[in-house]
Amino acid sequence: MTMNTNPLADMAFMRAFLDTVIPPGRDGRMPGAGTLGLEGGISTAVESDARSGSLVRAGLAALAEAAASTGEAGGFPALDPAHRAKVLDDVLAEHPMLVNAVARHLYLAYYQHPTVLVAIGEPARPPFPEGFTVEPTDPELLAKLVSRQK
Amino acid sequence: MANEPVGVLIIGAGASGAAFAWSIADTGASVLCLEQGPWMHQKDYPTNFMDWETRAMGPFATNPNVRGLAQDYPVNDSESPIQPLMFNAVGGSTILWAAHFPRFTPGDFRVKTDDGVADDWPISYETLEPFYAVNDRMMGVSGLAGDPAYPPHQPPLPPLPLGETGNIVARGFERLGWHWWPSDSAITSTEYNGRAPCINLGSCGSGCSQGAKASTDITYWPVAERKGVQLRTNCRVKEITVRPDGMADGVLYYDADGVLQEQKAEIVVLACNGIGTPRLLLNSKSTRYPDGLANSSGLVGKNLMHHPYALIRGIFDEPLHGRAGPGGCTFWSHQFYKTDPSHGFVRGYSYEGTRGMGPATTALWGMATGKVPWGEGHHVAFDRLNGHTAGMVGITEDLPDEANTVTLDPELTDSNGIPAPKVTYTLSENSRKQLAHAVERGTEALLAAGAIETYSEPLIKTAGWHLMGTARMGTDPKRSVVNEWGRAHDVKNLFIIDGSIFVTSAGVNPTSTIQALALYIADRIKQNMRNLFD
Numbered sequence: 001m002t003m004n005t006n007p008l009a010d011m012a013f014m015r016a017f018l019d020t021v022i023p024p025g026r027d028g029r030m031p032g033a034g035t036l037g038l039e040g041g042i043s044t045a046v047e048s049d050a051r052s053g054s055l056v057r058a059g060l061a062a063l064a065e066a067a068a069s070t071g072e073a074g075g076f077p078a079l080d081p082a083h084r085a086k087v088l089d090d091v092l093a094e095h096p097m098l099v100n101a102v103a104r105h106l107y108l109a110y111y112q113h114p115t116v117l118v119a120i121g122e123p124a125r126p127p128f129p130e131g132f133t134v135e136p137t138d139p140e141l142l143a144k145l146v147s148r149q150k
Numbered sequence: 151m152a153n154e155p156v157g158v159l160i161i162g163a164g165a166s167g168a169a170f171a172w173s174i175a176d177t178g179a180s181v182l183c184l185e186q187g188p189w190m191h192q193k194d195y196p197t198n199f200m201d202w203e204t205r206a207m208g209p210f211a212t213n214p215n216v217r218g219l220a221q222d223y224p225v226n227d228s229e230s231p232i233q234p235l236m237f238n239a240v241g242g243s244t245i246l247w248a249a250h251f252p253r254f255t256p257g258d259f260r261v262k263t264d265d266g267v268a269d270d271w272p273i274s275y276e277t278l279e280p281f282y283a284v285n286d287r288m289m290g291v292s293g294l295a296g297d298p299a300y301p302p303h304q305p306p307l308p309p310l311p312l313g314e315t316g317n318i319v320a321r322g323f324e325r326l327g328w329h330w331w332p333s334d335s336a337i338t339s340t341e342y343n344g345r346a347p348c349i350n351l352g353s354c355g356s357g358c359s360q361g362a363k364a365s366t367d368i369t370y371w372p373v374a375e376r377k378g379v380q381l382r383t384n385c386r387v388k389e390i391t392v393r394p395d396g397m398a399d400g401v402l403y404y405d406a407d408g409v410l411q412e413q414k415a416e417i418v419v420l421a422c423n424g425i426g427t428p429r430l431l432l433n434s435k436s437t438r439y440p441d442g443l444a445n446s447s448g449l450v451g452k453n454l455m456h457h458p459y460a461l462i463r464g465i466f467d468e469p470l471h472g473r474a475g476p477g478g479c480t481f482w483s484h485q486f487y488k489t490d491p492s493h494g495f496v497r498g499y500s501y502e503g504t505r506g507m508g509p510a511t512t513a514l515w516g517m518a519t520g521k522v523p524w525g526e527g528h529h530v531a532f533d534r535l536n537g538h539t540a541g542m543v544g545i546t547e548d549l550p551d552e553a554n555t556v557t558l559d560p561e562l563t564d565s566n567g568i569p570a571p572k573v574t575y576t577l578s579e580n581s582r583k584q585l586a587h588a589v590e591r592g593t594e595a596l597l598a599a600g601a602i603e604t605y606s607e608p609l610i611k612t613a614g615w616h617l618m619g620t621a622r623m624g625t626d627p628k629r630s631v632v633n634e635w636g637r638a639h640d641v642k643n644l645f646i647i648d649g650s651i652f653v654t655s656a657g658v659n660p661t662s663t664i665q666a667l668a669l670y671i672a673d674r675i676k677q678n679m680r681n682l683f684d
């Protein structure tokens with residue numbers, strides 16, 4: 001990636017960035033956020049986020065630049081995960097809101113993705129129409145209440 | 151074509167407007183309700199969709215300034231630490247409400263007598279009791295009879311299950327020997343009047359796709375319409391007009407096409423909530439009423455009360471599955487409800503048990519509180535929270551203060567160009583002390599329940615869901631806007647039936663009392679038909 005491209009439009013860069021914010025789980029249960037095809041939607045959401053769009057663009061540009069300055073020809077996506085995390089951490093000193101501003105969109109997208117829902121033990125469906133079961137009131141508690149009924 | 155004059159014109163189709171319409175229809179008078187919002191449809195509510203958590207934060211957000219829908223009006227809340235919340239549609243704010251349904255206690259109506267603060271209400275619990283009961287049946291209330299904190303009453307439906315979230319926190323209250331009781335909830339625990347039982351969708355706050363939660367579009371309105379009440383939607387009232395003799399003449403409103411219409415009526419009834427009602431009265435200026443309608447006392451828009459809320463949440467080792475079930479309906483506690491000199495504040499607060507959150511909301515909360523980092527530690531931290539939280543909110547009694555106001559913003563308007571309200575509110579020292587106490591003692595309860603970590607917010611900013619006091623009730627026209635049955639002192643064919651007329655706020659959610667009042671006022675109008683304007 002060249003320094004003057006918009007990092008939000010560089011999907012390889014975005015995938016690597018999202019995978020750094022939510023990396024794959026060590027035990028393989030949780031997917032990395034960069035592997036779920038979320039990058040396009042996140043870029044669009046950030047672009048149209050009046051509150052923090054420009055802040056994110058500036059932060060991502062700084063991240064791309066910091067990655068390039070490591071000498072790695074492929075830029076941020078080519079760094080190994082630990083190195084990516086280190087570079088991002090350094091960039092946050094100057095752009096402290098970068099991750100949070102993206103995560104406001106990313107966490108919604110990631111934790112409503114069917115693959116992720118299944119991985120955390122939730123059904124991959126909307127709540128309606130099947131709904132959920134809730135445990136009954138503890139009979140011991142209920143008995144105590146009944147003994148106090150006025 | 152001119153609109154036919156009607157006998158009774160209600161403005162606002164929310165909790166109070168619906169209950170009143172249903173009752174007043176018994177008179178056989180022509181009854182019309184104008185509502186600025188549309189009918190809602192269960193198929194459109196977020197829980198029908200995979201991205202229900204995103205939708206709940208957008209078009210179904212509780213803050214009208216965030217939603218910004220055509221039927222919403224903006225509220226300038228820049229001078230308030232609490233953001234006013236509401237919904238504008240048939241059903242009003244009950245579309246989004248949590249349906250936690252406590253009544254006021256008898257003592258809540260006589261705070262001046264008991265504690266020497268604020269004012270007594272001109273009516274008592276006993277006055278409202280029969281109307282609470284009717285309303286419980288109409289709304290379909292689930293609960294367990296016999297709570298020692300209340301006079302006896304029998305909810306028509308069995309209580310909702312506490313679930314693990316409620317069980318675990320209730321055990322903490324038990325260990326401390328504190329009062330707690332399963333909450334009365336306006337949610338059907340079994341099939342009731344054609345409504346299906348709750349299936350624990352877990353997102354009551356963005357509309358109930360199942361129709362188990364009692365929003366008045368599915369409780370009162372269908373029956374009211376069958377009784378002949380007309381409901382005209384997408385009609386926003388601009389002002390109440392007056393006759394030369396000072397009585398209300400009807401209203402001017404913008405219809406769905408933005409065309410200004412006139413509607414004449416013999417009686418005008420305001421049900422626009424604690425912000426919408428004073429806004430409309432203040433927008434109804436005339437030569438006869440230069441300070442706004444019904445405002446000779448100068449109290450329209452004054453004494454705004456919320457219930458300042460504290461959040462106390464525990465993280466537990468045990469899996470609690472708290473994203474399922476009605477989030478605000480597990481139990482309540484009146485342990486710290488009454489004045490106790492050792493507390494250091496007057497009056498008190500109740501606790502309302504809360505369940506957990508959806509996965510995305512959990513992650514966002516984890517980020518906001520620094521409990522879920524990005525990167526390497528993300529999944530472990532998320533797993534520790536997700537399905538492992540339970541807690542409560544403390545609902546404090548807000549005392550009336552004339553400096554807390556709803557006024558008209560000099561610049562802000564809604565999409566029809568009608569001046570929008572501005573809220574100016576300062577948290578009192580008494581409320582601050584109550585909130586701190588609620589956090590401290592609530593934390594104690596969660597630790598007793600076995601929480602491994604606790605979190606608290608001493609004042610929830612996004613908790614202005616109870617809007618009260620801005621056109622208060624009383625017998626003295628100099629100290630109140632309406633009399634003891636909701637009739638404006640200054641304008642004898644104008645009635646106010648929503649939370650605006652509250653004298654004090656109590657330390658519990660207001661809607662069962664708002665609706666009982668609306669039914670009581672309708673009843674008084676029916677009783678006094680012959681000499682209504684004397």
Ligand SMILES: Cc1cc2nc3c(=O)[nH]c(=O)nc-3n(C[C@H](O)[C@H](O)[C@H](O)COP(=O)(O)OP(=O)(O)OC[C@H]3O[C@@H](n4cnc5c(N)ncnc54)[C@H](O)[C@@H]3O)c2cc1C
Pocket residue numbers: 161162163164165166167184185186187212235236237238239240241242243244246247248249250251252355385386387388421422423424426427430478615616617648649659660661662664
């Ligand atoms: C997220 C949320 C959670 C809540 N949870 C609870 C709870 O658990 N328990 C509880 O007791 N209460 C709860 N409440 C509060 C409860 O919803 C309100 O107390 C209740 O709905 C107020 O009834 P109302 O009739 O005064 O006003 P609303 O229900 O707000 O209805 C007012 C209606 O008037 C209409 N209107 C306003 N101005 C105009 C105009 N100029 N022209 C035409 N129409 C107009 C509005 O569109 C609206 O439909 C909650 C509220 C919210 C927002």
